[in-house]
Amino acid sequence: MEYIVQIPVPLPHIRSVNAWLLRGDPLTLVDTGPRSDEALAALESGLRATGLELEDIELLLITHHHLDHAGLAATIARRSGATVAALEPVAAYGERYEQRSAADRRFSLALMRHHGVPAQVIADGEDFWDYIRDNSEAFATGRRLRDGETIRAGGRDLRLLHRPGHSTTDTLLVDDESRLAFVGDHLLGRVSSNTEIYPAAEPTGTRPRARVEYLANLRRTARMPLERLLTGHGEPVLAHARLVRRRFADHERRCARIATALEPGPATAYEIAQRLWPSRTVREQSLLVVWEVLGHLDLLLDAGAVREAVTDDVAHFELSGRRHTPARRLRARENRSHEPEPHGGGRRARAS
Ligand SMILES: [Zn+2]
Numbered sequence: 364m365e366y367i368v369q370i371p372v373p374l375p376h377i378r379s380v381n382a383w384l385l386r387g388d389p390l391t392l393v394d395t396g397p398r399s400d401e402a403l404a405a406l407e408s409g410l411r412a413t414g415l416e417l418e419d420i421e422l423l424l425i426t427h428h429h430l431d432h433a434g435l436a437a438t439i440a441r442r443s444g445a446t447v448a449a450l451e452p453v454a455a456y457g458e459r460y461e462q463r464s465a466a467d468r469r470f471s472l473a474l475m476r477h478h479g480v481p482a483q484v485i486a487d488g489e490d491f492w493d494y495i496r497d498n499s500e501a502f503a504t505g506r507r508l509r510d511g512e513t514i515r516a517g518g519r520d521l522r523l524l525h526r527p528g529h530s531t532t533d534t535l536l537v538d539d540e541s542r543l544a545f546v547g548d549h550l551l552g553r554v555s556s557n558t559e560i561y562p563a564a565e566p567t568g569t570r571p572r573a574r575v576e577y578l579a580n581l582r583r584t585a586r587m588p589l590e591r592l593l594t595g596h597g598e599p600v601l602a603h604a605r606l607v608r609r610r611f612a613d614h615e616r617r618c619a620r621i622a623t624a625l626e627p628g629p630a631t632a633y634e635i636a637q638r639l640w641p642s643r644t645v646r647e648q649s650l651l652v653v654w655e656v657l658g659h660l661d662l663l664l665d666a667g668a669v670r671e672a673v674t675d676d677v678a679h680f681e682l683s684g685r686r687h688t689p690a691r692r693l694r695a696r697e698n699r700s701h702e703p704e705p706h707g708g709g710r711r712a713r714a715s
Pocket residue numbers: 427429529530548713714715
């Protein structure tokens with residue numbers, strides 16, 4: 364009998380999201396899929412294939428607050444009586460999902476304006492926010508855990524580690540004994556994880572440096588003696604340290620491309636995106652490309668290669684004249700010549 368069962372749940376735009384069934388005491392599900400009839404049906408048929416019903420679930424663990432990972436949490440808890448367990452940041456977001464996602468929406472509109480996204484492009488992206496609002500709902504977390512705490516789940520001990528970057532609530536669920544971890548979208552096999560930027564006092568304060576934080580956390584994960592990372596999308600990752608090196612090489616190349624894109628002169632983050640990617644990608648995934656460019660600009664700002672100036676409430680970036688030599692900061696051994704689309708490209712920004 365397989366003790367960990369992968370249940371792919373269908374998800375628009377990016378094929379599927381993984382729910383993980385942990386047989387053993389207490390019977391545990393890690394992540395849920397979005398709140399939709401189709402996802403619920405897929406989850407139930409996946410459970411039935413192992414001889415179980417949704418009502419049998421005793422414990423529900425959530426890797427982060429995104430709708431494709433927590434959308435069905437309230438439904439599952441209602442029907443099964445399962446306890447939801449999660450780190451404090453996940454619990455806090457979950458209990459006020461509508462207010463928090465509405466605040467993220469307002470913040471993002473201001474962020475996009477501040478970084479040069481045209482008003483019409485922002486207006487055209489409104490349906491994305493409706494999708495985020497409608498495909499999840501608030502849930503109550505019965506066991507709120509602190510960073511580093513351990514919980515018994517599916518016959519094993521899982522240690523919960525807060526590793527934000529992809530989202531503010533990212534959690535690793537680590538089984539030290541079996542050298543495996545449920546990692547949500549912290550590291551994915553097929554694409555680089557995107558890093559969302561929420562929320563801070565923009566434009567008066569400083570924006571959250573999600574990509575910088577993400578890379579620091581990814582480096583910590585690479586050092587862990589893990590053999591199997593069970594990811595939120597796609598197949599498990601086996602040689603995770605090597606994959607992390609490859610991701611660092613990707614980020615390095617992207618920084619170099621952004622520095623090159625600034626050679627003609629100062630530009631907003633949105634204008635930089637227009638210099639890097641097809642106009643349709645930039646228009647239709649405006650928030651995602653702003654996150655992507657800003658995240659890498661933060662790395663370039665740290666390296667002293669780029670300067671930021673705000674005029675009339677819009678941020679412009681320009682080369683500082685200092686050569687960009689980030690190799691020391693983002694060391695990577697592997698080199699691959701292909702340039703991917705914006706990390707997580709092809710997917711809707713926060714649906715992952
Ligand atoms: Zn996600």
